[in-house]
Amino acid sequence: MSNTKNTRLFEAKTMQEALRIATHSLGEEAMIVESGENENGVWLMVSTGEETINERDLPQNSASAFRLLIQFLEEVGFSDRILTRFASFIKTNTDTTENLADQRSFLVNFFDLLLAERPSPFDFDAALASKHPACFFLVGATGQGKTVTTAKLAVSLMRQGAFPVVASLDVEKSGGTVQLETLLKTLRIPVHVKRTQEDIHALLEKTAPHTPVLIDTPGLNLFCASDRSFIGKWKQWTKGNAFGLLRAGGDIRETKAILNILKEEGVTRVGTTHCDATRYLGTVLSALFSSDMTLEFLCDSPFISCAPRVALADNIVDSLISSGNLKKDAA
Numbered sequence: 001m002s003n004t005k006n007t008r009l010f011e012a013k014t015m016q017e018a019l020r021i022a023t024h025s026l027g028e029e030a031m032i033v034e035s036g037e038n039e040n041g042v043w044l045m046v047s048t049g050e051e052t053i054n055e056r057d058l059p060q061n062s063a064s065a066f067r068l069l070i071q072f073l074e075e076v077g078f079s080d081r082i083l084t085r086f087a088s089f090i091k092t093n094t095d096t097t098e099n100l101a102d103q104r105s106f107l108v109n110f111f112d113l114l115l116a117e118r119p120s121p122f123d124f125d126a127a128l129a130s131k132h133p134a135c136f137f138l139v140g141a142t143g144q145g146k147t148v149t150t151a152k153l154a155v156s157l158m159r160q161g162a163f164p165v166v167a168s169l170d171v172e173k174s175g176g177t178v179q180l181e182t183l184l185k186t187l188r189i190p191v192h193v194k195r196t197q198e199d200i201h202a203l204l205e206k207t208a209p210h211t212p213v214l215i216d217t218p219g220l221n222l223f224c225a226s227d228r229s230f231i232g233k234w235k236q237w238t239k240g241n242a243f244g245l246l247r248a249g250g251d252i253r254e255t256k257a258i259l260n261i262l263k264e265e266g267v268t269r270v271g272t273t274h275c276d277a278t279r280y281l282g283t284v285l286s287a288l289f290s291s292d293m294t295l296e297f298l299c300d301s302p303f304i305s306c307a308p309r310v311a312l313a314d315n316i317v318d319s320l321i322s323s324g325n326l327k328k329d330a331a
Contacts, residue, residue, distance in 0.1 A: 013041035021247030022046045065103055066090055076320050077282030079252060081290060086110055104317060111313035119294045121310070122241065122269055128162065133207040137169075138271075139231050139262070142219025144245045145273035147176050149299050150216040150306065151183035156185065156307035158210050165207050167192040168199070170218040171235065180216055183304050197237040197286065202236070215240070222261045231265040243296060244270040248323065249279035255287040268293050271308065275300035275319040282320070 001053050008026065012018035015035070022044055035044050053237050069090075073083055089110050114190045127134040136153070138146040150166065168191050170176030181191045192216075207213060217234060220227040237240055244262040246255065259270070268290060275281045275298050288295050297308035305318060309315045 008046055009047060010044045011038070011040060011042070015042050017045075018042050018044045035278045042329070046068045064104070064157065069103055069107065072320075073282065075280075076323055077249065077252070077280030077286070079286035079290070080284075082114075082282070082286050085114070089113065089328040095121070104321065105208045106119055107317045107320070108313045111180065111316050114289055115295075115311075115316075116312055118289075119268065119292060121294060122296060126134055127241065128210055128212055131209045132154045133165070133204050134241065135204065135238040136214040137217055137234055137238060137240055138213035138243050138245050139217055139265075139267060140245040141222055141258070144219070144247050145218050145299060146219070147180050148247050148304065149184065149245060149271065149273060150214050151180060151304040152299060152307050154187065154189055155304050158177060158216075159307065162212055164189065164214050165192065165203070166216075167194050167203060168216045169194055170216055171195050172218055176216065176218065196197070197233075213238075213240070218299055228261060228265055231262075231267065235266060241269075242267045244293075245274055246270060246284050247279065248272050248275045248281040248284050248319075250283055252283045252286055255283055256290070259287050259291050259293055263291065263293065267294045271299065271311075273298040274298040275323055279323060281316075282325045283318070 005295060008022075009044050010022045010025070018035075018041075026046060027093075035042065037043075056267045070083065070086070076088075092108070093106075102178075117246055125133075127136075138149055140146055147170070149264055154164045154166055164188055166180070168180055171193055177191060177193055192203055194203060204213065205327060215234070215238060217230075220229050220230060231242060242265075244259070244267045246258065261268070262268075270284075270293050272281065272284050272295070283296070295311040295316075297311055298315055299308045300306075300322065319320075
């Protein structure tokens with residue numbers, strides 16, 4: 001036997017109505033795991049206890065693979081909600097003849113399903129094809145990897161044949177700008193240091209159409225209203241596209257709070273950094289999959305030669321396997 005918590009989501013216009021629906025559907029024993037508000041009203045995450053999966057009903061190879069995969073997803077930090085979804089996916093997609101020895105392929109299929117429920121990825125090609133410079137800037141707390149990722153995005157664009165313009169708003173502390181200049185020196189890309197709205201406008205006016213403009217920003221305390229208000233200012237200055245940046249790992253409640261703050265400031269797209277063997281990527285993914293935000297790219301190396309990878313199911317699974325150090329032999 002294996003157990004996962006059986007959790008369901010209920011939405012309604014009022015909390016009272018959501019409680020009534022949940023109680024009618026799951027009974028008086030149901031427990032509220034989490035609640036919140038959205039544009040349609042309120043939502044409740046309700047648990048009915050534990051769902052039992054009888055491994056005797058699975059083929060021998062499937063049962064051992066199931067135990068390994070559930071343990072793996074727990075170890076890399078996935079929420080109960082994702083684990084429940086995965087258990088349901090296994091039961092739906094496993095029959096008496098299927099061999100689950102190729103666990104990577106099975107995980108990819110599951111994350112393909114989850115990604116299909118996310119908003120569509122940002123269309124970089126369409127943005128770069130516009131008659132105006134396409135401006136992108138990264139936002140987030142200090143130490144999330146914004147400066148290195150800005151440089152890595154520059155490398156990625158150059159590989160596609162586009163020579164980007166790079167600017168830095170991180171002027172209060174010279175370290176960020178110096179770091180960016182050092183990273184881009186070998187690529188012979190200058191860093192334009194800008195301080196004001198007028199500085200940004202002047203840079204964009206001099207920039208040719210169809211040119212990508214990457215802007216590094218200073219670290220923010222996202223729980224401080226005056227700090228996070230800068231996101232709106234930068235969007236107004238650049239008329240550009242804001243991307244949030246998060247390190248893999250950390251507490252899932254804090255991660256959700258950060259994502260909610262970013263959404264309030266109009267940021268709907270997120271990239272993750274430091275997706276290596278010392279951190280858990282599952283906490284960020286669980287928070288993203290429970291929101292309306294899009295995962296755009298993954299960065300698991302501090303070297304700018306390793307450009308960000310598009311957040312496809314294959315790349316997510318490769319990062320998970322790396323971060324969780326999954327053993328290939330079934331238990």
